[in-house]
Amino acid sequence: MTHPEILIDGRRIARDEPPYIIAELSANHNGRLETAIKIIDEAKKAGADAVKLQTYRPDTITLDSDGEDFRIKGGLWDGRSLYELYQEAHMPWEWHKPLFDHARKLGITIFSSPFDTTAVDLLEDLNAPAYKIASFEAVDLPLIEYVASTGKPMIISTGMADAEEIQEAIDAARSAGCKQLAILHCVSGYPAPAEDYNLRTVPDMMERFGVVTGLSDHTLDNTTAIASVVLGASLIEKHFTLDRKGGGPDDSFSLEPADLTALCRDSKTAWRALGNVDYGRKSSEQGNAQFRRSLYFVENLNKGDIIRPESIRSVRPGFGLAPKYYHRLIGKRVKADVARLTAVTEDVVDGFRSSGD
Numbered sequence: 268m269t270h271p272e273i274l275i276d277g278r279r280i281a282r283d284e285p286p287y288i289i290a291e292l293s294a295n296h297n298g299r300l301e302t303a304i305k306i307i308d309e310a311k312k313a314g315a316d317a318v319k320l321q322t323y324r325p326d327t328i329t330l331d332s333d334g335e336d337f338r339i340k341g342g343l344w345d346g347r348s349l350y351e352l353y354q355e356a357h358m359p360w361e362w363h364k365p366l367f368d369h370a371r372k373l374g375i376t377i378f379s380s381p382f383d384t385t386a387v388d389l390l391e392d393l394n395a396p397a398y399k400i401a402s403f404e405a406v407d408l409p410l411i412e413y414v415a416s417t418g419k420p421m422i423i424s425t426g427m428a429d430a431e432e433i434q435e436a437i438d439a440a441r442s443a444g445c446k447q448l449a450i451l452h453c454v455s456g457y458p459a460p461a462e463d464y465n466l467r468t469v470p471d472m473m474e475r476f477g478v479v480t481g482l483s484d485h486t487l488d489n490t491t492a493i494a495s496v497v498l499g500a501s502l503i504e505k506h507f508t509l510d511r512k513g514g515g516p517d518d519s520f521s522l523e524p525a526d527l528t529a530l531c532r533d534s535k536t537a538w539r540a541l542g543n544v545d546y547g548r549k550s551s552e553q554g555n556a557q558f559r560r561s562l563y564f565v566e567n568l569n570k571g572d573i574i575r576p577e578s579i580r581s582v583r584p585g586f587g588l589a590p591k592y593y594h595r596l597i598g599k600r601v602k603a604d605v606a607r608l609t610a611v612t613e614d615v616v617d618g619f620r621s622s623g624d
Contacts, residue, residue: 270282270283270479271473271477271478271479272284272447272479273420273447273448273449273479274420274447275287275317275376275378275396275397275420276317276376276396276397278316278376280449280479280501280502281479281501282473282499282501284501285534285535285538285539286481286496286500286501286502286503286534286535286538287316287317287481287501287502287503288314288315288316288317288502288503288505288527288530288531288534289315289316289317289318289319289399289502289503289504289505290306290310290313290315290317290318290319290505290507290522290527291318291319291504291505291506291507291521292306292307292310292318292319292320292321292358292507293321293356293506293517293521294321294355294356294357294358294515294516294517295506295507295508295509295513295515295517295518295521296358296362296515297513297514297515297518298355300359300362300365300366302509303358303362303366304365304366304369305509306318306507306508306509307366307369307370307373307375307377308373309507309509309524309527310375310507310527311370311373311374311375312524312528313524313527313528313530313531314527314528314531314532315375315507315527315531316375316376317375317376317377317378318370318375318376318377318507319377319378319379319380319399319504320358320363320366320377320378320379320380321356321357321358321379321380321382321401322358322360322363322379322380322381322382322386322389322390323353323357323381323382323383323386324353324357324360325349325350325353325354325357326350327382327383327385327386328349328353328357328382328383329349329350329353330349330350331350332348332350333348337349337350339352342457343457343516343519343520344516352516355516356515356516356517360389363379363389363390363393364393367393367395376396376397377395378390378395378396378397378398378399379395379398379399380398380399380400380401380404381398381410381414382401382404382410383410384410384413387410387413387414387417391417395419396419396420397419397420397421397422398414398417398419398420398421398422399421399422399423399424399504400414400421400422400423400424400436401424402424402425402426402427402428402453402455402483403426403427403455405423405424405425405426405427405428405432405433405436406428406432406435406436408435408436408439411423411436411439411440411443412439412440412442412443413443414440414445415439415440415441415442415443415444415445416443416444418444418445418446419447420445420447420448420449421440421445421447421448421449422448422449422450422451422481422502423436423437423440423448423449423450423451424450424451424453424483424504425450425451425452425453425472426453426454426455426483427455430475433450433472433476434476436450437450437476437478448478448479449478449479449480449481449501449502450472450476450478450479450480450481451480451481451482451483451502451504452464452466452468452469452472452480452481452482452483452495452500453482453483453484453485454485455485456485457485457517457520458485458486458487458519458520459484459485459486460486461486461490461491464482464484464486464491464495466482466491466494466495466498467498469482469495469498469499469500470498470499473499479501479502480499480500480501480502481495481500481501481502481503481504482495482500482502482503482504483504484503484504484505485506485520487520488526489505489522489526489529489530489533489534492505492530492534493530493533493534493537496534496537496538496541497537497541503530503534505521505522505527505530506520506521506522507521507522507527508521508522508523509523509524510523511523556585557584557585557586558583558584558585559583559584559585560581560582560583560585560590561581561582561583561584561585561586561587561588561589561590561610561611562579562580562581562587562588562589562590562592562593562596562610562611563579563580563582563587563608563609563610563611564578564579564605564606564607564608564609564610564611565577565578565579565580565607565608566578566607567604567605567606567607568601568604568605569601569604570601570602570603570604571600571601572600572601573598573599573600574596574597574598574599574600574601574616575597576597579593579596579611581593586610587610587611587612588610588611588612588613588621589621592619592621595619596611596616596619599616599617599618599619600616600617600618601615601616601617602614602615602616602617603615
């Protein structure tokens with residue numbers, strides 16, 4: 268069976284490959300380049316495949332206004348203006364090159380989510396290997412088209428988008444030249460409760476849209492992400508921080524290093540456990556076959572004696588005939604003397620053959 272696939276930085280991403288783990292740095296640098304560098308270091312140590320940035324300035328993502336339209340109501344950032352939040356959260360553009368250089372030196376893939384065309388231009392200058400479209404930008408078809416024009420792989424997060432909007436985003440990407448496309452099922456809550464994720468949507472998305480599909484996970488632990496792998500998710504994106512209590516805008520719903528290490532390990536274990544449809548005996552079971560039940564003589568019999576119900580029993584270990592032959596053996600004669608506590612084998616039973624059963 269052929270699966271949809273994309274390649275990022277030489278790494279093939281598809282259902283028949285281990286899940287691709289993206290550590291989202293987001294605003295967790297908390298205004299310090301040294302912190303951003305340390306996050307990349309820890310993502311590499313944890314086993315993540317990639318670290319992802321967000322490339323915007325407050326003036327490229329919103330307007331400098333305190334009006335009601337621009338003020339956040341409820342949730343994690345209640346009462347703040349969009350401009351104020353993004354001023355605090357954004358990553359200075361002059362940091363991008365040292366961060367790209369550092370990640371490449373470590374051997375971990377680095378790319379970003381651009382939020383306007385100038386961000387794409389910056390990332391192109393840095394030869395970003397891929398692009399991510401954030402959920403809130405999934406309806407920005409001109410931005411998607413501009414990213415597609417780079418010819419790089421694109422990942423589109425679909426939080427808040429309905430099926431029609433997802434299809435529109437895919438069509439925009441394809442029509443503008445994107446050849447390698449993935450989408451992420453996402454719930455744009457920060458944090459998001461697991462019950463909102465409705466993970467059965469993941470295999471439906473795979474079938475409906477026919478592209479590589481993964482999960483952008485904003486829950487507080489790894490359970491939802493690992494469960495999505497069982498349902499076919501090929502990519503997992505999680506926010507990543509050094510310290511959940513660091514006080515930054517995204518710290519509180521991000522994974523810490525030990526959590527990311529567990530995600531990288533356990534998601535791959537879940538993927539390996541899927542395997543294939545196989546009813547055969549597994550290699551780890553071979554040594555235990557002796558502990559299955561089989562038939563043993565429980566009384567001494569002389570050549571020519573009839574096997575009675577009292578003559579044999581189903582017991583462990585498994586060196587005798589299978590218990591399914593019990594009723595067929597009753598009434599048969601033994602061809603030689605047999606001792607109690609020995610296995611019932613067909614060579615000592617007159618006129619008995621197990622072959623074909």
